[in-house]
Amino acid sequence: MEHVVIIGNGISGVTAARHIRKLSNKKITIISGESEYFFSRTALMYVYMGHMKFEHTKPYEDWFWEKNRINLKKGFIETLDTATKILHFSNGDKLDYDKLIIATGSKPNTFGWKGQDLKGVQGLYSKQDLENLEVHAPNNTICKRAVIIGGGLIGIELAEMLNSRKIPVTFLVRESSFWNGVLPDGESDMINRHIKNHHIDLRLSSNLKEIVSGEQGKVKSVIIEETGEEIACDFVGLTAGVSPNIDFIKLSDIETNKGVLVNRFLETNIPNVYAIGDCAEQREAIGKRKSIEAVWYTGRIMGEVVAQTICSNKMPYNPGHWFNSAKFFDIEYQTYGWVHGSKGKPDYEEHVHWKHDDDTKCITIAFNRNTNEFLGINTFGIRMRHEVFDRWLTEKRDVDYVINHLSEANFDPEFYKHYEQAIQNAYKNQLQIV
Amino acid sequence: MSHKPNQSMSLAKPDAQDLSVKQKIALAIGFTGCFILVLALFNTNFSNKGLFLTLSTVLITVGTVIFSNDAYLNTSKGIKNDGVWFKSISSRGILGWLTGIFLTLFYIVLYFYPQYLGLASDGQNNTGLIALFDPLSQLLSGRPASQWFVYGTLYTLAILVFGYKFMLKYRDNKHEKLRTVSVMFFQLAFAFLIPELMYRLNSDLPYYDLKSIWPLNYYNFERYRVNQFIDAGDVGLGLLIFGIVSILIITPILTYKYGKRWYCSWVCGCGALAETVGDPFRHLSDKRQIAWKIERWVVHSVLVFVVLMTTAVVCSYLGNDSSKYWLTRKLFLGLVTAILTLVFALTMIFKRQELGKDARYGAIGYFVIIIFLIGLHYFSTNTTLFLFKSETLRTTYAFLIGSIFSGVIGTGFYPIFGSRVWCRFGCPMAAILGFQQRLFSKFRITTNGGQCISCGNCSTYCEMGIDVRAYAQKGENIVRSSCVGCGICSAVCPRGVLKLENDSMKGRINPTEILLGNDVNLMDLVNQK
Numbered sequence: 001m002e003h004v005v006i007i008g009n010g011i012s013g014v015t016a017a018r019h020i021r022k023l024s025n026k027k028i029t030i031i032s033g034e035s036e037y038f039f040s041r042t043a044l045m046y047v048y049m050g051h052m053k054f055e056h057t058k059p060y061e062d063w064f065w066e067k068n069r070i071n072l073k074k075g076f077i078e079t080l081d082t083a084t085k086i087l088h089f090s091n092g093d094k095l096d097y098d099k100l101i102i103a104t105g106s107k108p109n110t111f112g113w114k115g116q117d118l119k120g121v122q123g124l125y126s127k128q129d130l131e132n133l134e135v136h137a138p139n140n141t142i143c144k145r146a147v148i149i150g151g152g153l154i155g156i157e158l159a160e161m162l163n164s165r166k167i168p169v170t171f172l173v174r175e176s177s178f179w180n181g182v183l184p185d186g187e188s189d190m191i192n193r194h195i196k197n198h199h200i201d202l203r204l205s206s207n208l209k210e211i212v213s214g215e216q217g218k219v220k221s222v223i224i225e226e227t228g229e230e231i232a233c234d235f236v237g238l239t240a241g242v243s244p245n246i247d248f249i250k251l252s253d254i255e256t257n258k259g260v261l262v263n264r265f266l267e268t269n270i271p272n273v274y275a276i277g278d279c280a281e282q283r284e285a286i287g288k289r290k291s292i293e294a295v296w297y298t299g300r301i302m303g304e305v306v307a308q309t310i311c312s313n314k315m316p317y318n319p320g321h322w323f324n325s326a327k328f329f330d331i332e333y334q335t336y337g338w339v340h341g342s343k344g345k346p347d348y349e350e351h352v353h354w355k356h357d358d359d360t361k362c363i364t365i366a367f368n369r370n371t372n373e374f375l376g377i378n379t380f381g382i383r384m385r386h387e388v389f390d391r392w393l394t395e396k397r398d399v400d401y402v403i404n405h406l407s408e409a410n411f412d413p414e415f416y417k418h419y420e421q422a423i424q425n426a427y428k429n430q431l432q433i434v
Numbered sequence: 435m436s437h438k439p440n441q442s443m444s445l446a447k448p449d450a451q452d453l454s455v456k457q458k459i460a461l462a463i464g465f466t467g468c469f470i471l472v473l474a475l476f477n478t479n480f481s482n483k484g485l486f487l488t489l490s491t492v493l494i495t496v497g498t499v500i501f502s503n504d505a506y507l508n509t510s511k512g513i514k515n516d517g518v519w520f521k522s523i524s525s526r527g528i529l530g531w532l533t534g535i536f537l538t539l540f541y542i543v544l545y546f547y548p549q550y551l552g553l554a555s556d557g558q559n560n561t562g563l564i565a566l567f568d569p570l571s572q573l574l575s576g577r578p579a580s581q582w583f584v585y586g587t588l589y590t591l592a593i594l595v596f597g598y599k600f601m602l603k604y605r606d607n608k609h610e611k612l613r614t615v616s617v618m619f620f621q622l623a624f625a626f627l628i629p630e631l632m633y634r635l636n637s638d639l640p641y642y643d644l645k646s647i648w649p650l651n652y653y654n655f656e657r658y659r660v661n662q663f664i665d666a667g668d669v670g671l672g673l674l675i676f677g678i679v680s681i682l683i684i685t686p687i688l689t690y691k692y693g694k695r696w697y698c699s700w701v702c703g704c705g706a707l708a709e710t711v712g713d714p715f716r717h718l719s720d721k722r723q724i725a726w727k728i729e730r731w732v733v734h735s736v737l738v739f740v741v742l743m744t745t746a747v748v749c750s751y752l753g754n755d756s757s758k759y760w761l762t763r764k765l766f767l768g769l770v771t772a773i774l775t776l777v778f779a780l781t782m783i784f785k786r787q788e789l790g791k792d793a794r795y796g797a798i799g800y801f802v803i804i805i806f807l808i809g810l811h812y813f814s815t816n817t818t819l820f821l822f823k824s825e826t827l828r829t830t831y832a833f834l835i836g837s838i839f840s841g842v843i844g845t846g847f848y849p850i851f852g853s854r855v856w857c858r859f860g861c862p863m864a865a866i867l868g869f870q871q872r873l874f875s876k877f878r879i880t881t882n883g884g885q886c887i888s889c890g891n892c893s894t895y896c897e898m899g900i901d902v903r904a905y906a907q908k909g910e911n912i913v914r915s916s917c918v919g920c921g922i923c924s925a926v927c928p929r930g931v932l933k934l935e936n937d938s939m940k941g942r943i944n945p946t947e948i949l950l951g952n953d954v955n956l957m958d959l960v961n962q963k
Contacts, residue, residue, distance in 0.1 A: 011888070019947070022947070040887065040888040040889050040890060042887040042888070042889050043887075043888070043889035043890050043891075046889065046890075046891060049515075049516050049517070050515070050516055050517035050518055050519045050520045050521075051513075051515040051516070051518060051519070051891065051894070051926075052519065052890060052891065052894045053519050056890045056893065056894045057889070057890055058890075059888045059890065059903055059904070059907060061722060061723060164516040164517070197510065198510065296887050297884055297885075297951055300884075300949070301884075301949075301951060301952045304947075304948050304949075304952055304956070305952070305953070305956065308956065315953070315956060316953075317953075318953040318955075318956075319951065319952060319953065320950070320951050320952060320953065320954055321951070323883070323884065323885070323951055325885050325887075325929040325930065326929075327928040327929070329510070329512070330510050330511060330512030330513075330606075332928065332929065332930050334885065334929070334930055360511075383882070383930035383933070384930075385882060385883070386882050386883025386884060386885055386950055386951075387882075387883050387950060390883065390950055390951070394954075411880075411882055411930060411933050412933075413607065413608075413609040413921060413924055413925070413933060413934065414609050414933075414934060414935075415608045415609045415612055416608055416609070417608070
């Protein structure tokens with residue numbers, strides 16, 4: 001029986017394993033050094049905030065794996081020999097494979113900052129990171145102030161987490177406005193204000209110069225590059241993005257760049273070795289997508305696809321329309337299609353922007369100014385239907401159609417107030433100004 | 435630094451979760467109100483009972499209002515579950531267990547030893563706690579209080595004050611606010627005020643909470659009540675007919691249109707208590723698959739039990755002579771058999787493929803048992819019914835299901851098993867509504883394409899123990915008989931994945947293997963098999 005070994009038990013690896021099991025009788029083994037069972041990484045924040053216990057983050061009960069004949073092996077791989085098809089573990093164990101799927105995910109970025117290895121300095125990615133956070137920032141007497149470096153999605157989640165335990169937070173963001181490499185200005189501004197409303201000390205256009213050591217190798221303070229200001233703190237969160245977690249793969253024959261290089265079939269340069277999820281890097285980017293997509297959804301989609309290929313139905317990774325979501329404190333965010341921030345915005349892309357007076361809801365609709373084709377939507381504080389926008393993007397609807405049919409896409413709970421009329425008015429007004 | 439390290443994943447309580455000074459004062463005010471009740475229980479003879487009852491009620495209300503305002507109004511609108519698993523009361527800690535034990539003891543005394551609460555024996559005056567409620571009872575219905583009046587008053591008060599707290603907690607969510615106003619209204623008006631006022635207008639009528647429908651109201655068709663209804667003239671007869679119409683006509687229509695939530699989360703008193711007082715315990719429900727299996731067998735067994743019991747009880751007072759009264763014992767049994775056969779046949783013909791294997795076996799098994807027992811009686815003339823005396827069935831049901839299950843376990847164990855234990859495992863009304871919701875209803879919880887991140891907030895906060903995430907992460911709508919449609923899964927979802935909806939029956943159950951967002955060809959290939 002063919003033995004499929006999957007390195008990594010995150011959403012990518014587990015999705016691949018589940019689909020291979022559905023499609024075949026192959027022997028399947030999932031390897032993880034992080035946790036015995038699959039858990040939802042995105043839910044770690046809720047454990048710290050006391051919304052859930054760790055066991056609640058596990059999407060499948062523990063009996064699921066044995067019942068579905070998916071072997072789980074806990075351990076770290078030290079070397080990977082593609083010639084003999086044997087994996088060598090750090091404790092001396094060996095495991096041979098017929099097909100190998102690399103799904104090792106990411107690790108937090110560090111940029112060689114002075115002091116980045118001190119006690120109390122960490123990212124927020126793994127279960128171990130969560131455990132360390134409980135040691136260094138359990139409450140506001142042990143951690144009198146926390147500093148977060150890097151204004152992305154993990155940074156703002158970490159700010160929300162620390163805030164829930166009433167730990168004062170200083171949030172250093174390199175950009176001039178929160179996440180404005182992705183979000184258009186109106187949205188980014190609104191989130192800036194929302195962050196400050198939660199009593200977060202938000203510092204825009206601020207870079208980290210160094211992290212200062214106190215007694216016993218513990219963090220004492222950070223120094224800001226621009227102003228030279230020193231901020232005393234007991235915890236530093238490094239959340240300046242993530243990069244592929246592939247150190248041990250770099251020692252093998254498998255070709256890597258930032259991530260493990262794969263073709264459209266998610267195949268590496270070595271036959272029978274595949275890479276999926278955060279750690280995979282497309283040799284050529286697909287459409288407007290980045291060549292490395294460190295997103296839950298794309299990891300899952302790659303898992304679905306590679307299972308087909310491994311089970312003799314060779315399939316390219318050919319994702320549908322882009323979508324994503326996040327939550328900024330109390331404000332939910334969804335996006336469908338492409339809406340660019342001011343930096344990477346193509347010339348033809350025009351925006352309709354509407355914001356509610358309460359400063360917690362807004363939408364931006366992007367369209368092609370030459371053809372009026374609808375390109376995408378960012379929605380904050382209003383839930384929208386994935387299925388409807390996916391269909392409209394496929395049908396290449398124009399922006400008038402989308403604006404006039406917005407109520408079909410509304411996904412807010414029953415009895416919620418609707419804002420379609422206000423959005424249509426904003427559209428008309430903006431057209432007149434243009 | 436002399437601070438103790440407080441470094442647990444969840445067990446130890448981070449200091450930030452402590453109560454504020456204002457909340458402590460509010461608790462003191464509320465407990466002072468409760469203390470007046472305790473004093474009354476120990477036979478303190480208040481000179482002016484009306485005054486002290488009012489004082490107690492006002493203190494409890496004021497305490498809860500101040501507490502809620504301080505807990506929620508100072509924060510931004512949004513989900514308020516910070517520290518739920520760190521607090522002793524809401525994570526099966528010492529406070530949780532103590533509360534559970536206290537409530538359980540209270541229910542045991544209430545159901546089985548009301549004399550300890552001060553219930554008068556024949557012809558004497560009430561004492562203790564029950565006497566404290568005499569003035570209010572006299573005011574409403576003109577008679578002294580009973581243990582049920584005391585219980586009803588406290589029950590209603592609890593729903594009102596904790597309903598206020600719930601509305602502040604979910605003040606960003608209009609659906610939750612409206613639903614809570616609805617259950618507060620139905621409890622105050624239909625369960626509490628109207629029956630008392632009806633008694634004042636026509637003292638022949640039995641106590642009748644109009645929203646409490648058979649089989650939840652399992653005693654509705656017992657002999658003494660039916661006699662009282664009939665003796666009370668047209669109004670009584672109207673109420674009796676309303677009771678039958680409620681379950682046979684009104685309930686199926688509303689459940690078809692809106693799912694069982696129209697009852698369980700908008701009208702029902704048990705649901706009202708679970709959603710308001712029980713809200714801090716909703717996450718304690720058991721989510722394991724084994725719990726779901728037990729639930730299916732227990733709740734449907736209770737339904738079979740109540741059908742048999744009611745049939746037997748009604749039979750026991752019907753005659754055999756059709757010249758005296760048109761509804762004879764044999765005709766009644768024939769009708770019951772006809773209805774059950776019709777339901778069974780329709781389900782098996784049209785919905786057979788939607789039933790799981792164990793559901794099919796269970797349905798066939800129960801159907802055979804019921805028809806066998808009814809047939810046994812239909813063709814015999816002895817006085818025992820279904821092998822047991824109808825009176826034995828009735829008292830057994832009243833004790834096991836009516837008292838122990840719905841009261842002692844159902845509510846007493848809130849802080850241990852979560853707030854909907856009765857609704858999930860015991861309520862025969864929920865079983866009927868759920869059966870229809872699963873097979874003949876427009877209601878479903880829609881999943882939003884591929885947006886689920888499997889975080890598990892929905893499953894954690896489902897009071898009915900449904901593993902909502904298991905469906906959401908497959909992009910599959912949630913169509914479950916036990917779902918009471920409270921809407922909290924949708925509220926706590928951080929990615930906007932869940933929406934409660936009434937839509938067409940077609941495509942309501944939509945299992946998918948490949949989620950929206952992937953290659954269209956692959957989705958077609960795999961999902962349309």
